Amino acid sequence: MPIYEYACAPCGKTFEELVIRRSDEVEVRCPGCGSADVARRMSRPAAARASGGGSVPPRGCGPVG
Template sequence: MPIYEYRCRKCGTGFESLVFGRADEVSLCCPGCGGTDVEKQLSWFSTSHASASDRGAQCAPKPGSRFG
């Protein structure tokens, strides 16, 4: 689902919105003050990335454990 995080430049309120295209994004307004000057935020969920080797290392059993 295309849920994005935004922050109002006027009052600083952060909010999320379901956006399907540029037309939806242009019509956004702040739920706090009603302002339309909002900016898209980068969320950790959308920007975090681990390589397959990182994930494997995190899931590997520790040496000396009954599984290692």
């Protein structure tokens, strides 16, 4: 499931939101101030890529299926 990173405009808080369906994007609100004025940011493509090429297991996700 895609996890998008959002940045709140009013308070500048950044948070990640699990988007299951596209329609859920409009329901994303800042957990800090509750404002819906948030900007979606591109998820970082595994920035922590150590030189040498070592595949790391994904972070603990919930049970799929």
